[in-house]
Every structure is written in structure tokens, then in C-alpha cells.
Amino acid sequence: MAKPINKRELVLGILMEVTEKGQYSHIVLREVLGKYQYLDKKERAFITRVTEGTLEHMIELDYILDRFSKVKVKKMKPVIRNILRSAVYQLKYMDTVPDSAVCNEAVKLAVKKGFGGLRGFVNGVLRSTAAGLDGVAYPEEPTERLSVQYSMPRWILELWLKSYDRQTVETMLQEFQKEKPLMIRSRIRGEADLEKTGSRIGGESDPQKIGSRERAGSGCVPAEAKSLCRELESEGIHVTPHPYLPYAFYISGQDYLGGLQSFQEGRFSVQDVSSMLVCEAAAPRTGDTVIDVCAAPGGKAVHMAEMLRGTGSVEARDLTAYKVGLIQENIDRSGLTNIRAVQMDARAADADSVGKADIVIADLPCSGLGVLGKKTDLKYKTTEESISSLVELQREILSVVKTYVRPGGILMYSTCTVNPAENMDNVHWFLEQNPEFSMKDIRENLCEELRGDVQEQGCLQLLPGIHKCDGFFLACMQKDR
Structure with a gap:
């Protein structure tokens, strides 16, 4: 027994x-x-x-x-x-x-x-x-009270209070401690699986023409999303649509995710909507060549491959065999054929990739201070010194992967943090160092609710509790020549 x-x-x-x-x-x-x-x-x-x-x-x-x-x-x-x-x-x-x-x-x-x-x-x-x-009485000093009440190291609070007002900081702290349902992305397939809705997130009803190719974004709502929702609900899962994207949903009531047949079949991926917005902002076009340089576990890369509707190619790279294995698991579940996983160090220049990519996704290692509600122990592991090292690493990688972008192509930089030193400061540094790049306007690629929060046309800082997603940053930069 x-x-x-x-x-x-x-x-x-x-x-x-x-x-x-x-x-x-x-x-x-x-x-x-x-x-x-x-x-x-x-x-x-x-x-x-x-x-x-x-x-x-x-x-x-x-x-x-x-x-x-x-x-x-x-x-x-x-x-x-x-x-x-x-x-x-x-x-x-x-x-x-x-x-x-x-x-x-x-x-x-x-x-x-x-x-x-x-x-x-x-x-x-x-x-x-x-x-x-x-x-039990909490400390009277305001910052110390926040530290104890919300179990946030004081130095992180002091860092945030340099950039955000106290109410915004407390709103983020409250959001981190809320129990939230899981967020998923329904798979997007080819034309046969798409259902016209009369309007698309971020623009007109007709796909946007760019050059000789049409935009491969969310001009249509995947019909499979409705089928997926019905199946999940039949298994006792509660499904709620997300307001930002038509294929994003909250689910709750599940026990073991791997036990759901729809998950095993790759009909949905676990992914926060903030991460989905990277691909939306990049606005891929049919036939595009995409390189994701720090891709594990592969959510954005698979999403991009789906948005391409089977055309083009996505190369999802990461540093270790373990991380590449995670990417490959997601690729295998998806059944996609226009994506492959490759082990490669983003800091090492790849001569074969120079000038080849229409889109480079650089979702780089960061402090993770925007996802503390999901990875609670990060706040105890992160230090001021480690953040400084991360900023150096981010700049090192950006200086390498920028060369992969062809003229007219896009460099998507993103992090899952709310720390300006890793976000806007890095963008300003990059544009100063690389005048051949400029900000690309992403407002028409986003839902109306988010357009007013776009900074400098191409940057979006998402804050927990302020926005309906994780803390996240994205910046869209175009190579002009």
C-alpha cells in the first residue's frame, strides 16, 4: 500500500x-x-x-x-x-x-x-x-509600511517611487497579491480557420497592405477560439474573454493543465496578453522572416508563426539545450511547420543572419519586476547590482542582433519589468547609438484602450493593476536604411 x-x-x-x-x-x-x-x-x-x-x-x-x-x-x-x-x-x-x-x-x-x-x-x-x-501593528513610516504590508523589499519600492507616484506603486503591489485566473491564447490558423468580424484590433476591416504583401495580424478572429471555448466549458473550465485581443482568454477551474485534451493538441498556449501584444505591435506580413533571439519557452515565436498563416519562417533561438527543448515542445504541440528551434547565444554575432530578418524579436533577460505576482521569489533574488548587470547584458545583445534587421525591418525590444532603466532608458540609448533606427508607430496595431498609453509612438509600458495584464514593456524600432 x-x-x-x-x-x-x-x-x-x-x-x-x-x-x-x-x-x-x-x-x-x-x-x-x-x-x-x-x-x-x-x-x-x-x-x-x-x-x-x-x-x-x-x-x-x-x-x-x-x-x-x-x-x-x-x-x-x-x-x-x-x-x-x-x-x-x-x-x-x-x-x-x-x-x-x-x-x-x-x-x-x-x-x-x-x-x-x-x-x-x-x-x-x-x-x-x-x-x-x-x-499586530505595521510600521508607521510610509515606505516601510508598504514593504511589510505587501512583502516587497524596500529598495525596490524606493526604485519605483522615483518613477511612479505612491498610489500607482500601491496599486501594483495590490495587483501582485490578487489571485488571478490563467491567461491563454487560442491558436490562430490559416484562412480556412478565420472568421471575418468587420473590424480588426488596431485598424480597418481589410488587411493592411504594405508593399506587395498584406499584413498577417489579427484582421480576423479565429473561429477555432469559439470552438475552444465551448470545449473548455464542457470540461468544467470557466472561460472569460480578454478585452485587449479577440483570441485571449482567462480560464479558471482547471486542475492539471496537461490533462486537458485541447492543451495536448496545441489548441491553446499559456501566455499573458502583454506578451501577445509584442507580435501585434510588430504587425508581421505574410512571408516575413522572423528571428526571436531569446525565445524560450517559445510563446511569442509560436504566436508569430501562427500569425504568418503558414508562410515565411520563424527561427526561435535560445542559449541552452534545456531552453531550446522547451521551445521545441511548444512547436511540437502547435504542429506548425514554418518555425524551428535553434541553440544559439544571442551575444555572439551570427554572420549568416545579417540583414536577413524582417522582424527581430528581442525579449531579453530582465529583472522580472513586472511579473512578481507569478514569480514571487524574484523580488528576494533580485538586487540593484544584478539590475545594473542586466542593463549591460541587454545593451550588449541589442548591439549584436540589430545587424540582423534588414532595411525597412523591425526590431521589437521587450521586457517583463517596470524598471525604466531596462526599458525607456535602453531605448533612448539604442536610438542615440544607432541613428539608422527610429521609433515605429504602433498605435494603430493596438486596441483603442491602449493607444493613449503609447509613448513616443512606439513604446508601451504596461503596469499591473493599471492595465489588465502583467507588467511589461515593448518598443518597436524600424531600421530606416
Whole structure:
């Protein structure tokens, strides 16, 4: 008979991997849920919520623990520290779990992990916390209060407050902590699969003529999207259209995504609408040659290949065999034939690509400060020094891949951060260094709701809570000669 799985022990294991070994939470959590996919839906949901919640609220949890423990959090043994953190998360944020059960299970787990001598300490701290939780006062100093209340490192807040007003910053912080449904993109196929709607996102009803080729963008709503929605709903999945794009949807109610036949068949991809907007802004034309230089896991590259309706070619590159494998998995699921995955270092010049691309997508490594709601542990791993290094890396890559753009072609630069140093500052630097490039107007390629937020005609900074998507930046630059 199989040994029963202790879901709190699994949570502890994930927390140890993330906080003590520096692993990324979304990767470790995905691996654990994949290994134990036979667990029922409630158990899997508990593991996910407690893991993500503990990491998301960790600064606040440590602040609370320090109010009730004589031994400060930083001086606790790592196992005990993480047992207490996850227990306090349950006490504060999970009303369905009785306080007594939280305390008892934490003590049992400490004993099981070889810390029986600390059972009294664990029990005492948690029972004191449960009794006094409602009376915990947060710091009075405004920035420190935001740091504790929303578990955001102070230096990040100070960085944002240089560029955004306090209300905008707090709106972003609130958005990061909201539970949000998954966002997907319905696959787009060829002409036979398209349904005319009378108008397209970002322009007229007829496809835009550019030179001798027509635009391959979203002039039509994929009929398959309607079929996909019906199928998902028949499987008990709740589907809600996204206002920015006709093929973007929120879904909720799913357990194991890989268990959905429509996902296995490549009928949809998990992708935030902010990422989809990169391809919309680039406005590909039938027959275009596209190079995506940092493509993993391949969402934008596959999207671009679909928008080309089977024409042209997309080369999706990334640095490691592992990342190229992720891209290939998405290509295989999509069934597309006008795209291929290639292992290549974006920093190394590729002579064969010079002047060949109609569109180069440069969605580059960044601090990820726009997606902290999904990758909560990034805020603890990122430093001011690492951001400076990332800016240097971004500029190094842009200086290489710019040569791949043919005259008249497009360089799409994007990041999933809200940090101006990695965004507008890099764009201004690039245009100063490369006068053969200029901003390309993207307003007509976007929905009306976003057009007013476009900066300098070709740049769009999306902010969590302000816009209906992740924090994201994109810039469209055209090579004029």
C-alpha cells in the first residue's frame, strides 16, 4: 500500500529548495505537482496556495513572527523557520484551516524532520501568534509600511517611487497579491480557420497592405477560439474573454493543465496578453522572416508563426539545450511547420543572419519586476547590482542582433519589468547609438484602450493593476536604411 503523502511536508520541501538553495519557485512547484499529479484537486490546490502564499507574504510573515518569538527569524534553523512561515500564512490567510490544526500539524512536522526538541518552541510561537495576530501593528513610516504590508523589499519600492507616484506603486503591489485566473491564447490558423468580424484590433476591416504583401495580424478572429471555448466549458473550465485581443482568454477551474485534451493538441498556449501584444505591435506580413533571439519557452515565436498563416519562417533561438527543448515542445504541440528551434547565444554575432530578418524579436533577460505576482521569489533574488548587470547584458545583445534587421525591418525590444532603466532608458540609448533606427508607430496595431498609453509612438509600458495584464514593456524600432 502506498505511503500517504503529507502535503505540508511537500510544501516545506519546496520552501527549502527556494529559500535555502536558490531554486525558482514556479519550477520547483511545477515539478512537485507533476510528480504527485495523482493527488486530488484539493490537495494540489492546498500545496500551491500555501507555497505561493508563504513566499509572496514572506517579509510580512517574518515581521509577524518577530513580534511573537524570542528567537528572531534570521537566527532560526532553516527547517523551523519555514515550518513557522507556512503555518503563520495559514493562520492569517486561510480561514478554512482551524488554528489548532495549523499548530498541531506544524509541531508534528518539526518532530518528523528531527527537531523534536523544539516542539515546545514551535507550539508556543504559533499559539501566541494565533492569539495576538489581529493586534499586530505595521510600521508607521510610509515606505516601510508598504514593504511589510505587501512583502516587497524596500529598495525596490524606493526604485519605483522615483518613477511612479505612491498610489500607482500601491496599486501594483495590490495587483501582485490578487489571485488571478490563467491567461491563454487560442491558436490562430490559416484562412480556412478565420472568421471575418468587420473590424480588426488596431485598424480597418481589410488587411493592411504594405508593399506587395498584406499584413498577417489579427484582421480576423479565429473561429477555432469559439470552438475552444465551448470545449473548455464542457470540461468544467470557466472561460472569460480578454478585452485587449479577440483570441485571449482567462480560464479558471482547471486542475492539471496537461490533462486537458485541447492543451495536448496545441489548441491553446499559456501566455499573458502583454506578451501577445509584442507580435501585434510588430504587425508581421505574410512571408516575413522572423528571428526571436531569446525565445524560450517559445510563446511569442509560436504566436508569430501562427500569425504568418503558414508562410515565411520563424527561427526561435535560445542559449541552452534545456531552453531550446522547451521551445521545441511548444512547436511540437502547435504542429506548425514554418518555425524551428535553434541553440544559439544571442551575444555572439551570427554572420549568416545579417540583414536577413524582417522582424527581430528581442525579449531579453530582465529583472522580472513586472511579473512578481507569478514569480514571487524574484523580488528576494533580485538586487540593484544584478539590475545594473542586466542593463549591460541587454545593451550588449541589442548591439549584436540589430545587424540582423534588414532595411525597412523591425526590431521589437521587450521586457517583463517596470524598471525604466531596462526599458525607456535602453531605448533612448539604442536610438542615440544607432541613428539608422527610429521609433515605429504602433498605435494603430493596438486596441483603442491602449493607444493613449503609447509613448513616443512606439513604446508601451504596461503596469499591473493599471492595465489588465502583467507588467511589461515593448518598443518597436524600424531600421530606416
